[in-house]
Amino acid sequence: MIDSLKEKIIEQTNATVLANESMSNHTTYGIGGPAELFVLPSSKQDLIDTVRIGRDYKQPVTIIGSGSNLLISDNGIKGVVISIKHCLKEIRIDEEKVYVECGVILSKMIRESMKHNLKGLENLIGVPGTLGGALIMNAGAWGGEISENLETVEILNEKNKIRLLSKKDIDFSYRSSSFAKESILLAATFKLKKSPKESIHENFDVARAGRKNTQPLNYRSAGSVFKNPSSKHSAGMLIDQAGLKGFSVGDAEISNKHANFFVNNGSAKADDMLALIKKAKNAVKEKFNIDLELEVKLLGFDVKEMSE
Ligand code: EPU
Numbered sequence: 001m002i003d004s005l006k007e008k009i010i011e012q013t014n015a016t017v018l019a020n021e022s023m024s025n026h027t028t029y030g031i032g033g034p035a036e037l038f039v040l041p042s043s044k045q046d047l048i049d050t051v052r053i054g055r056d057y058k059q060p061v062t063i064i065g066s067g068s069n070l071l072i073s074d075n076g077i078k079g080v081v082i083s084i085k086h087c088l089k090e091i092r093i094d095e096e097k098v099y100v101e102c103g104v105i106l107s108k109m110i111r112e113s114m115k116h117n118l119k120g121l122e123n124l125i126g127v128p129g130t131l132g133g134a135l136i137m138n139a140g141a142w143g144g145e146i147s148e149n150l151e152t153v154e155i156l157n158e159k160n161k162i163r164l165l166s167k168k169d170i171d172f173s174y175r176s177s178s179f180a181k182e183s184i185l186l187a188a189t190f191k192l193k194k195s196p197k198e199s200i201h202e203n204f205d206v207a208r209a210g211r212k213n214t215q216p217l218n219y220r221s222a223g224s225v226f227k228n229p230s231s232k233h234s235a236g237m238l239i240d241q242a243g244l245k246g247f248s249v250g251d252a253e254i255s256n257k258h259a260n261f262f263v264n265n266g267s268a269k270a271d272d273m274l275a276l277i278k279k280a281k282n283a284v285k286e287k288f289n290i291d292l293e294l295e296v297k298l299l300g301f302d303v304k305e306m307s308e
Pocket of ligand 1: 140141142143222223225226227228234235236237238240258259260
C-alpha cells in the first residue's frame with residue numbers, strides 16, 4: 001500500500017518522496033522516529049496533489065512546518081508526512097497589505113515587513129516556526145499575537161478545495177484557534193501599519209533582548225512545553241518552584257535558564273522528553289493543584305500515554 005502510494009506521488013508530482021525518513025532531521029528537538037513517507041512538495045500544486053493522493057489512499061496525512069513545536073514519538077508517524085517548508089514560501093507586500101504563504105519562517109516575514117516600515121508583527125521576532133504553525137497555535141510573545149493584524153487565511157479543506165476564510169470565521173484565543181483539524185493552511189493576509197522605523201525597532205529590540213535573556217536559545221528545544229495556566233501563573237515559574245530546574249532523564253533536561261523549556265543535550269529520545277513532561281505535570285499538580293496543559297504538539301503517540 002505505502003509502496004504504491006509512494007509510486008503514485010512520484011508519478012503525479014515533482015515532490016521529493018522519502019521512505020522511512022527519520023523525523024529527528026526535521027524537528028528542532030532533533031527527536032522523532034521515521035515517517036512512513038516523508039514528502040517535500042516543490043510547489044503549492046504539488047502539495048495539493050500529494051494531500052489528495054494520500055487521502056484517496058485513506059492514509060493519515062500530517063503536515064509539518066519547521067518542526068519547532070513538535071514532539072514526535074520514537075516509533076515515528078504512520079502514513080504521509082508533508083513538509084511545507086519548500087513549497088509555500090512566497091511573500092508579497094503591497095502598501096500595508098502583506099500576503100504570506102504558510103511555509104514562510106515567521107522571523108523572515110517579520111523582517112520583510114519591517115523593511116517596508118510596517119508595524120504590527122515585530123513583538124513576535126524570534127518565535128520559531130512557520131506562519132502555518134504560528135496561526136494554528138495563535139503564537140504570541142511580548143504582548144503580541146499573530147492573529148492581531150490578520151485579515152484572511154487561505155486553506156485547503158477536507159474535500160481538497162481551496163477556501164478563503166476571513167478573520168471573523170476563525171476563533172482565536174491564547175495559543176489556540178478554531179481551524180478544522182483536516183484544514184491545511186496555505187496562506188494568509190495581514191494589514192499592518194506604516195510607522196516610523198524607530199517605533200518598530202523599539203518593540204523589536206525589547207522582544208529580542210527579552211527572549212535572549214530569559215530563554216535557552218542555544219539549545220535544541222521546542223519553545224514552551226506547557227501553556228501558561230492563567231495570567232497569574234506561568235508554567236515556567238510553577239515548574240521552577242516545584243524544584244525541577246536541571247532535572248533530567250537521559251539527555252532530556254528541564255532547562256536551568258527557563259523551566260518551561262525542555263532541552264535535548266544530544267541524544268534525547270521522545271520517551272525521555274515524555275518522562276520529563278509527566279514529571280513536571282505531576283509535580284505541579286501535587287504542589288499547586290494546577291493541571292498544566294501541553295503547548296507542544298505530540299505526534300505518533302498513543303493518546304493514552306499522556307493520560308497516565
Ligand atoms: N519564571 C520563573 N522561573 C522560570 C521561568 C520563568 O520563575 O524558570 C518566572 C519569570 O521570572 C516571570 C514569569 O515566570 O516572572 C513569566 O516568565 P517569562 O517572562 O519568561 O514568560 P513566560 O510566561 O514563561 C511567555 C510565553 C512565551 C513568550 C514569553 C514572552 C507561554 C507558555 N510562554 O513565557 O512564549 O516568549 O511569554 O512574551 O505563553 C512559546 O509559546 O513557546 C513561548 C516561548
